[in-house]
Amino acid sequence: MKYISTRGQAPAQSFEQVLLTGLAPDGGLYVPETLPQFSKDEIAQMAALDYPALAQRIITPFVDGAIPDADLKAIIDKSYASFAHKAIAPLRMLGANEWVLELYCGPTLAFKDFALQLLGNLLDYVLTRKQQKVVILGATSGDTGSAALEGCRHSEHVDIFILHPYQRVSEVQRRQMTTVPGSNVHNIAVRGNFDDCQRIVKAAFADQSFLPDGRQLVAVNSINWARIMAQIVYYFYASVQLGGPHRPVSFSVPTGNFGDIYAGYLAMQMGLPVKQLIIATNSNDILHRFMSRNEYALTELKHTLSPSMDIMVSSNFERYLFDLFGRDGKALADFMQNSTSGAHSVDASRWEQARQVFASASVNDEVTCQVIRQVFEETEFLIDPHTAVGVKAARECNADASVPMITLATAHPVKFADAVTRAGLESPQLPEHMRDLFEREERYAVLDNALGAVTDYVKTHL
Ligand SMILES: *Cc1c(COP(=O)(O)O)cnc(C)c1O
Numbered sequence: 001m002k003y004i005s006t007r008g009q010a011p012a013q014s015f016e017q018v019l020l021t022g023l024a025p026d027g028g029l030y031v032p033e034t035l036p037q038f039s040k041d042e043i044a045q046m047a048a049l050d051y052p053a054l055a056q057r058i059i060t061p062f063v064d065g066a067i068p069d070a071d072l073k074a075i076i077d078k079s080y081a082s083f084a085h086k087a088i089a090p091l092r093m094l095g096a097n098e099w100v101l102e103l104y105c106g107p108t109l110a111f112k113d114f115a116l117q118l119l120g121n122l123l124d125y126v127l128t129r130k131q132q133k134v135v136i137l138g139a140t141s142g143d144t145g146s147a148a149l150e151g152c153r154h155s156e157h158v159d160i161f162i163l164h165p166y167q168r169v170s171e172v173q174r175r176q177m178t179t180v181p182g183s184n185v186h187n188i189a190v191r192g193n194f195d196d197c198q199r200i201v202k203a204a205f206a207d208q209s210f211l212p213d214g215r216q217l218v219a220v221n222s223i224n225w226a227r228i229m230a231q232i233v234y235y236f237y238a239s240v241q242l243g244g245p246h247r248p249v250s251f252s253v254p255t256g257n258f259g260d261i262y263a264g265y266l267a268m269q270m271g272l273p274v275k276q277l278i279i280a281t282n283s284n285d286i287l288h289r290f291m292s293r294n295e296y297a298l299t300e301l302k303h304t305l306s307p308s309m310d311i312m313v314s315s316n317f318e319r320y321l322f323d324l325f326g327r328d329g330k331a332l333a334d335f336m337q338n339s340t341s342g343a344h345s346v347d348a349s350r351w352e353q354a355r356q357v358f359a360s361a362s363v364n365d366e367v368t369c370q371v372i373r374q375v376f377e378e379t380e381f382l383i384d385p386h387t388a389v390g391v392k393a394a395r396e397c398n399a400d401a402s403v404p405m406i407t408l409a410t411a412h413p414v415k416f417a418d419a420v421t422r423a424g425l426e427s428p429q430l431p432e433h434m435r436d437l438f439e440r441e442e443r444y445a446v447l448d449n450a451l452g453a454v455t456d457y458v459k460t461h462l
């Protein structure tokens with residue numbers, strides 16, 4: 001299977017090549033040239049598989065022989081062995097036909113572990129085989145950072161640098177990153193917001209001349225295809241638990257960089273019957289404005305109680321737009337170029353096509369807290385603010401009460417004590433393996449919001 005760039009101006013690459021890179025040289029993102037298809041019978045058979053076996057079933061065609069089956073199995077098994085629940089992604093019922101898929105049982109308590117445990121093990125495997133060392137550079141709105149550090153730090157073949165927006169992540173999120181030991185681990189707080197961090201990372205990828213000879217940057221953000229690939233799995237997993245493929249289900253997905261929901265869209269394209277796919281955003285609602293008004297316009301980034309979704313420039317949306325533009329890389333490149341200079345819309349027919357696939361809602365902080373409280377009163381189950389945005393959007397957009405509606409629960413509430421307290425509830429205890437988080441020593445640098453400051457820091461800390 002070959003991977004092509006959404007901007008259409010870069011050569012096609014193999015799985016191993018896209019694993020070891022970030023953006024394509026033309027500024028686009030890599031997507032598979034074609035998608036594997038699963039028939040109804042094949043999907044029905046998935047109900048008998050446990051999570052790692054299902055993951056192997058979904059992932060194998062994407063890896064396309066780059067890793068022998070037995071080795072891939074070992075990598076996948078190891079990646080999900082650290083999860084605290086035997087189901088890996090348990091489903092919990094909130095109400096009639098209303099479910100949450102608990103995706104926070106991994107080591108850092110957010111769904112990012114699903115992709116980053118796997119990515120870390122895949123990288124270590126191919127880098128060991130190639131006898132190569134790389135530099136991982138990533139930006140985080142809070143959860144990617146700790147998941148990437150946890151997934152990659154054990155590899156002797158990587159130095160890892162994670163940028164987070166200074167004072168814009170929760171305290172638990174920051175400590176989960178800055179207390180990670182290891183001389184190959186580097187945390188940088190940038191005096192700016194997440195979009196600034198993401199912009200610096202993209203610029204560093206575009207010009208890597210600051211690195212010593214023989215080193216290259218590898219992305220751990222969801223611009224890395226392998227992350228998207230890993231996330232497709234749990235859409236199939238959840239569906240077959242609830243009667244798929246014979247019974248369609250709907251998903252509501254708390255969305256920031258559009259990686260998680262794009263994986264759901266791909267699952268649909270691969271044959272999974274999905275009734276509704278709901279984009280749930282906080283007050284940073286560019287995607288909701290696009291879906292409801294055909295307006296793709298950047299506005300000022302707001303800080304909310306769901307900081308992992310405080311993102312305006314939603315990288316993976318480009319991967320979806322590539323399909324919406326009939327896979328015309330040139331047309332997409334023009335649209336992306338123009339979209340930075342002001343308000344933009346797409347042709348009415350394209351917009352209608354997007355609305356066939358996605359519903360959307362935007363949920364502000366006040367309502368987020370109300371929903372946390374309401375769900376707790378209804379079920380004695382505590383959800384985090386990102387999940388609350390998802391549950392609210394699911395309730396608002398639900399078009400067919402007979403179809404199971406599954407909200408992806410993207411993080412454990414302990415990571416967002418502020419929101420829980422604001423909802424008038426008691427914040428939960430840290431799990432056993434994190435009990436001493438507030439006593440551990442923190443290490444991080446605070447740098448100016450400038451590319452040069454970051455590249456100099458990386459150079460001197462290799
Ligand atoms: C990253 C994150 C999101 C957003 O996921 P995207 O793939 O960026 O859309 C939502 N909730 C939580 C808790 C996250 O960490």
